[in-house]
Amino acid sequence: MAEASRTSEARRDAVFGRWVVFSPARSRRPTDLKSHNPTGNPSPGPGAGAPKPSCPFCAGRESECAPQIFRVPPDDALPWRIRVIENLYPALRRDIEPPPEPEVVDGEAEAEEQPGELAVRGFGFHDVVIETPRHDVRLWDLGAEGVRDVLLAYAARVRQLREHPAVKYVQVFKNHGASAGASMAHSHSQMLGTPFVPPSVTSRLNCMKEVFDRSGNCSLCEISSKDTLISETPNFSAIVPFAASYPFEIWIIPQQHLSYFHEIDEDKALDLGSLLKTMLQKLSKQLNDPPFNFMIHSAPFRLSSSCLPYTHWFLQIVPQLSVIGGFELGSGCYINPVFPEDAAKILRELDCS
Amino acid sequence: MAEASRTSEARRDAVFGRWVVFSPARSRRPTDLKSHNPTGNPSPGPGAGAPKPSCPFCAGRESECAPQIFRVPPDDALPWRIRVIENLYPALRRDIEPPPEPEVVDGEAEAEEQPGELAVRGFGFHDVVIETPRHDVRLWDLGAEGVRDVLLAYAARVRQLREHPAVKYVQVFKNHGASAGASMAHSHSQMLGTPFVPPSVTSRLNCMKEVFDRSGNCSLCEISSKDTLISETPNFSAIVPFAASYPFEIWIIPQQHLSYFHEIDEDKALDLGSLLKTMLQKLSKQLNDPPFNFMIHSAPFRLSSSCLPYTHWFLQIVPQLSVIGGFELGSGCYINPVFPEDAAKILRELDCS
Ligand SMILES: Nc1ncnc2c1ncn2[C@@H]1O[C@H](COP(=O)(O)OP(=O)(O)O[C@H]2O[C@H](CO)[C@@H](O)[C@H](O)[C@H]2O)[C@@H](O)[C@H]1O
Ligand SMILES: Nc1ncnc2c1ncn2[C@@H]1O[C@H](COP(=O)(O)OP(=O)(O)O[C@H]2O[C@H](CO)[C@@H](O)[C@H](O)[C@H]2O)[C@@H](O)[C@H]1O
Numbered sequence: 001m002a003e004a005s006r007t008s009e010a011r012r013d014a015v016f017g018r019w020v021v022f023s024p025a026r027s028r029r030p031t032d033l034k035s036h037n038p039t040g041n042p043s044p045g046p047g048a049g050a051p052k053p054s055c056p057f058c059a060g061r062e063s064e065c066a067p068q069i070f071r072v073p074p075d076d077a078l079p080w081r082i083r084v085i086e087n088l089y090p091a092l093r094r095d096i097e098p099p100p101e102p103e104v105v106d107g108e109a110e111a112e113e114q115p116g117e118l119a120v121r122g123f124g125f126h127d128v129v130i131e132t133p134r135h136d137v138r139l140w141d142l143g144a145e146g147v148r149d150v151l152l153a154y155a156a157r158v159r160q161l162r163e164h165p166a167v168k169y170v171q172v173f174k175n176h177g178a179s180a181g182a183s184m185a186h187s188h189s190q191m192l193g194t195p196f197v198p199p200s201v202t203s204r205l206n207c208m209k210e211v212f213d214r215s216g217n218c219s220l221c222e223i224s225s226k227d228t229l230i231s232e233t234p235n236f237s238a239i240v241p242f243a244a245s246y247p248f249e250i251w252i253i254p255q256q257h258l259s260y261f262h263e264i265d266e267d268k269a270l271d272l273g274s275l276l277k278t279m280l281q282k283l284s285k286q287l288n289d290p291p292f293n294f295m296i297h298s299a300p301f302r303l304s305s306s307c308l309p310y311t312h313w314f315l316q317i318v319p320q321l322s323v324i325g326g327f328e329l330g331s332g333c334y335i336n337p338v339f340p341e342d343a344a345k346i347l348r349e350l351d352c353s
Numbered sequence: 354m355a356e357a358s359r360t361s362e363a364r365r366d367a368v369f370g371r372w373v374v375f376s377p378a379r380s381r382r383p384t385d386l387k388s389h390n391p392t393g394n395p396s397p398g399p400g401a402g403a404p405k406p407s408c409p410f411c412a413g414r415e416s417e418c419a420p421q422i423f424r425v426p427p428d429d430a431l432p433w434r435i436r437v438i439e440n441l442y443p444a445l446r447r448d449i450e451p452p453p454e455p456e457v458v459d460g461e462a463e464a465e466e467q468p469g470e471l472a473v474r475g476f477g478f479h480d481v482v483i484e485t486p487r488h489d490v491r492l493w494d495l496g497a498e499g500v501r502d503v504l505l506a507y508a509a510r511v512r513q514l515r516e517h518p519a520v521k522y523v524q525v526f527k528n529h530g531a532s533a534g535a536s537m538a539h540s541h542s543q544m545l546g547t548p549f550v551p552p553s554v555t556s557r558l559n560c561m562k563e564v565f566d567r568s569g570n571c572s573l574c575e576i577s578s579k580d581t582l583i584s585e586t587p588n589f590s591a592i593v594p595f596a597a598s599y600p601f602e603i604w605i606i607p608q609q610h611l612s613y614f615h616e617i618d619e620d621k622a623l624d625l626g627s628l629l630k631t632m633l634q635k636l637s638k639q640l641n642d643p644p645f646n647f648m649i650h651s652a653p654f655r656l657s658s659s660c661l662p663y664t665h666w667f668l669q670i671v672p673q674l675s676v677i678g679g680f681e682l683g684s685g686c687y688i689n690p691v692f693p694e695d696a697a698k699i700l701r702e703l704d705c706s
Pocket of ligand 2: 323
């Protein structure tokens with residue numbers, strides 16, 4: 001169906017339970033306000049991305065960074081390709097006492113589960129993954145092996161954080177471009193280990209549980225990707241989700257039902273690395289290097305085994321092409337001017353091999 | 354407690370059940386990316402805000418707008434002060450058939466309540482409220498009576514939309530400034546009447562119900578505003594919420610327990626109008642005319658009477674001072690560099706009378 005012939009439609013997804021309004025007509029509205037620079041940051045490539053003497057993430061400036069956690073390769077005699085370091089301006093702090101474990105009263109719900117206002121010490125881990133020693137290289141400029149190694153570094157660090165009994169969840173994410181929130185141009189990602197299960201994780205699990213309880217199926221195993229498939233590898237599918245909140249949003253989903261990202265092995269990480277590289281290349285070429293975020297949605301640690309049948313990790317890529325307004329902030333419902341079927345078609349057509 | 358002496362803290366609120374990480378240290382991180390123009394749009398005032406010949410919201414250009422729904426004053430012989438019109442590029446459309454009412458099976462949960470993927474026709478109402486005929490006047494430049502009349506226009510339109518059996522909720526909101534999503538500079542707000550209850554409304558109701566079930570109290574009646582009160586009128590309190598997601602976020606809460614905004618009367622609307630005007634003036638003066646959104650959080654229509662004890666409407670004002678990144682998008686948890694107590698103090702101190 002061509003874009004012109006489509007009319008508005010509201011869709012609810014089976015993973016977050018979110019409503020999205022698809023409205024191609026919206027993209028034709030005029031504006032008399034200067035909107036964001038869609039690219040957001042100095043466009044990379046010759047010149048703009050050249051090594052920057054003041055960048056603490058560049059090779060040779062390691063002493064200006066917060067402490068290193070590990071590097072790839074581990075051997076200090078070799079130059080590093082990836083560094084996992086502490087965030088110098090952490091949102092949560094590893095050096096304070098974790099909040100006390102909630103007491104279990106009479107085998108009843110944990111105290112923590114009580115609703116209402118709550119304040120806990122800002123304990124947690126906030127790390128940065130420097131994806132390359134070079135200022136002018138973007139994640140998708142690395143070979144598939146290079147992207148694999150970044151993914152394996154995420155996984156290795158998540159496994160370390162899992163060992164801490166007070167860490168309930170680790171959010172792995174990447175900001176690229178100023179409009180996607182990035183404050184540093186040098187290619188990097190971040191992760192935050194939190195002493196609570198974040199709200200979107202709870203609502204995702206609740207929604208997937210409801211679907212599972214009714215249908216016996218995992219929402220993500222069931223995704224009908226026919227119309228919205230962009231590309232497949234032996235282990236992963238890249239799709240535009242049925243109820244994408246954002247134009248050209250992409251999900252990369254393991255075909256096997258797996259709850260935890262951090263259990264990924266080298267082969268699958270290579271497979272994912274090559275697919276992620278291709279998707280980021282497609283976005284960059286097709287949408288003129290847009291600012292974007294990606295997030296890995298995994299399961300909280302120490303989940304009871306009864307939850308495993310409906311938890312399935314995936315990676316979400318969100319190009320930042322429009323600005324969130326009061327409707328989205330107030331209602332939690334998004335307006336997307338691009339139908340997933342149309343976005344998938346456009347992303348499918350571009351050949352990045 | 355001075356900002357410098359504060360360390361990170363995580364807080365969960367009792368209305369949305371959201372976690373927020375407060376981290377003053379974050380505001381000191383450097384950036385090598387050009388970030389948004391905080392003001393977002395051409396700053397109003399002499400020059401920039403002058404009448405604009407091409408603006409369809411200005412007096413004299415009514416014919417370039419989508420159809421009018423009503424105006425204030427109603428008498429066409431008098432010049433209008435407020436116009437409520439259809440949105441020319443609506444996200445949801447009033448001219449298509451509403452989705453069929455879900456059947457009630459054996460008195461069981463409505464079919465609609467079933468989880469999983471769902472698509473419905475994009476029926477709904479999308480209106481614009483032009484708050485003034487003048488291009489160079491902002492909402493808070495109007496007198497308290499002028500703001501009252503805008504609020505009464507919202508309420509009157511919401512009451513009209515409530516009459517439609519397929520409209521489940523109306524989200525009233527305002528975008529000011531490009532970084533807050535506004536595409537039109539002329540002072541206006543919008544409302545969307547949706548054929549479903551939006552996700553944030555559902556989670557707000559669920560959270561407030563949980564608190565009520567445990568404590569017997571309404572989360573908003575219970576708000577301890579001691580530390581974070583900015584200002585009070587006979588009927589409303591303006592506070593920075595205990596777990597504000599955004600720096601300098603403000604909530605204006607009716608002191609009486611009331612579920613529905615649209616039942617507001619003239620006296621209370623005047624009271625609210627004067628408080629809203631003061632808060633917007635404070636934000637504009639104290640934070641250098643930031644882009645902002647405000648949203649009215651009311652109850653869904655035709656709520657069963659058992660829900661009324663824990664539903665309490667309020668108005669949320671969110672200045673857009675920072676950019677959302679991958680952590681917030683992925684986890685639903687926000688990082689706020691400004692503690693509510695500090696924001697309230699700053700907002701309290703400025704005298705706008
Ligand atoms: N010398 C050094 N050593 C170690 N670390 C250093 C460092 N210099 C800077 N850093 C850290 O490097 C990180 C770079 O991160 P990003 O550019 O992805 O976005 P940032 O976290 O600033 O904020 C974006 O992402 C967060 C989380 O989504 C949002 O809250 C925020 O609004 C958005 O702008 C910063 O967190 C900074 O603290
Ligand atoms: N001649 C005319 N007659 C009638 N109506 C006219 C008109 N010309 C323009 N309009 C309408 O006026 C509205 C102006 O609204 P705003 O400036 O508040 O933001 P907009 O809705 O564009 O998008 C922002 O808010 C929405 C909702 O939050 C977000 O989805 C989006 O990303 C963000 O940019 C537009 O919706 C437009 O369709």
